[in-house]
Amino acid sequence: MTDSPVFHWTDADGADHAVRWRSEAGVQPPKRAVPADDRLTADAAYRLACEGTALVWQGDFQNARQLVQAMARRVEHKPKKAKAAAAAGIDAFNLHRLAQSQRARTLGMLLIPLDADYAIPLRRAPDVRAACEEAYGPGGAPSVVSLRELLGLVGAHEWRKKGVPIPALGGAPIHPYYGVFSPVRGEYVELVARARLPATSLAFDIGTGTGVLAAVLASRGVERVVATDQDARALACARENVARLGHASRVDVVEADLFPVGRAPLVVCNPPWVPARPSAPIEYAIYDPDSRMLRGFLAGLAAHLEPGGEGWLILSDFAEHLGLRSRDTLLQWIDEAGLVVLGRDDIRPAHPKSADADDPLHAARRAEVTSLWRLGARA
Incomplete structure (x- = not known):
């Protein structure tokens, strides 16, 4: 654990947690985090994520998937997309990369906890242990990962299988x-x-x-x-x-x-x-x-x-x-x-x-x- 970044957060009961932070892209752990569950609206989640506040999900896993999709729709509807479409050549490329980076940062703020064996301790959560082990190697300690990265691991696992x-x-x-x-x-x-x-x-x-x-x-x-x-x-x-x-x-x-x-x-x-x-x-x-x-x-x-x-x-x-x-x-x-x-x-x-x-x-x-x-x- 000492070799990996540590993510600190406080749950709804006031208990402090320090767990391993996982990011294949090398993104540093967010400095601000709040617990979140099914009561959180997409607008509120999007606003918090844009402000740099991470959301540690404690609710239903499938609802978390729906939430990140709703957040993605809000990213796509931002006015700057029209500006990117009007650009050309290297300007279009730079605007596209900037938009991709901002999108990844915002959607990466919805976090999923993982047990030491990569099991997800949430309702209706899929079994992602094989996908995580293929990408990260053996577990060993509780951790958190962005839902966006986790879904990428699962997709890659399916491609690897078939x-x-x-x-x-x-x-x-x-x-x-x-x-x-x-x-x-x-x-x-x-x-x-x-x-x-x-x-x-x-x-x-x-x-x-x-x-x-x-x-x-x-x-x-x-x-x-x-x-x-x-x-x-x-x-x-x-x-x-x-x-x-x-x-x-x-x-x-x-x-x-x-x-x-x-x-x-x-x-x-x-x-x-x-x-x-x-x-x-x-x-x-x-x-x-x-x-x-x-x-x-x-x-x-x-x-x-x-x-x-x-x-x-x-x-x-x-x-x-x-x-x-x-x-x-x-x-x-x-x-x-x-x-x-x-x-x-x-x-x-x-x-x-x-x-x-x-x-x-x-x-x-x-x-x-x-x-x-x-x-x-x-x-």
């Missing part, structure tokens, strides 16, 4: 862990599944995540794949997925900062595509501060390619449409790394947000193209 079917794997599922990006956006997988392989002896998969691209390469006949990642959850997730798919003997999942030791005739990387700071673990697959992973991959690629080998960079141009990075900048980085473009295969995303005209970033999403850049070392 998996995400991957057409490129014959419909076989990939089972994402909590905090590891789920391959629900399948266009990058399709690009790797249809590109011509330069060789089948060895491939590196940089930043493997769930291991989906490593599995696709193995299923296409690549004899050995070395898949790397730095995140402990991603490493465990990828190992389980490749084993479940029958590729454990051909795919080595190793911990590494980008590249493993040696060279390969094929090096694949699907880095985060937006150069901005992530605010939660799951966002590390989307946001790449200062394009660090992208630039690191490009800078080290030539030194890890066998003669005549190819690097496959799978990257969305979403950041370009937001004004966060230009195409000229990307091409300059490729040139400065001693690389040449051998070819490019494009695909348009088909995810629901690309067709949502109410999305404040709709213009950029509608224009977005994901590309597989085939790169080689300059002679």
Whole structure:
């Protein structure tokens, strides 16, 4: 308990409590908190949350779910949404991120108590013990967590149980862990599944995540794949997925900062595509501060390619449409790394947000193209 933040609050009977504070996003515990139950109205809850007062729920769990949904509706109806919709490019992105941050802060003020074994001591509460153990590890002490985060854990647990079917794997599922990006956006997988392989002896998969691209390469006949990642959850997730798919003997999942030791005739990387700071673990697959992973991959690629080998960079141009990075900048980085473009295969995303005209970033999403850049070392 001493290694984790402690949350202090006083219940309706005047008893003081000090329990472990849980936040995967690294949010600090609120300084003000009050007990709350079914008598609290949505308007009052929303006002308290906006003022920075946490609500420790003591009532019916299902009513807490309804309350946070009502609070979310009040967030969505704030006047500033019209201002965000009128902005464009980088201004729209910054306003969108600010709105997301404020929404997360407000909705994160409704807190749920957890017993030492992750049981919820509330009426009509679901059994979330498995979901919490998958995300947090063994329990051991009472704690509190925001209902918003808890619902995210439960959703991730369900995805992990049922998996995400991957057409490129014959419909076989990939089972994402909590905090590891789920391959629900399948266009990058399709690009790797249809590109011509330069060789089948060895491939590196940089930043493997769930291991989906490593599995696709193995299923296409690549004899050995070395898949790397730095995140402990991603490493465990990828190992389980490749084993479940029958590729454990051909795919080595190793911990590494980008590249493993040696060279390969094929090096694949699907880095985060937006150069901005992530605010939660799951966002590390989307946001790449200062394009660090992208630039690191490009800078080290030539030194890890066998003669005549190819690097496959799978990257969305979403950041370009937001004004966060230009195409000229990307091409300059490729040139400065001693690389040449051998070819490019494009695909348009088909995810629901690309067709949502109410999305404040709709213009950029509608224009977005994901590309597989085939790169080689300059002679």
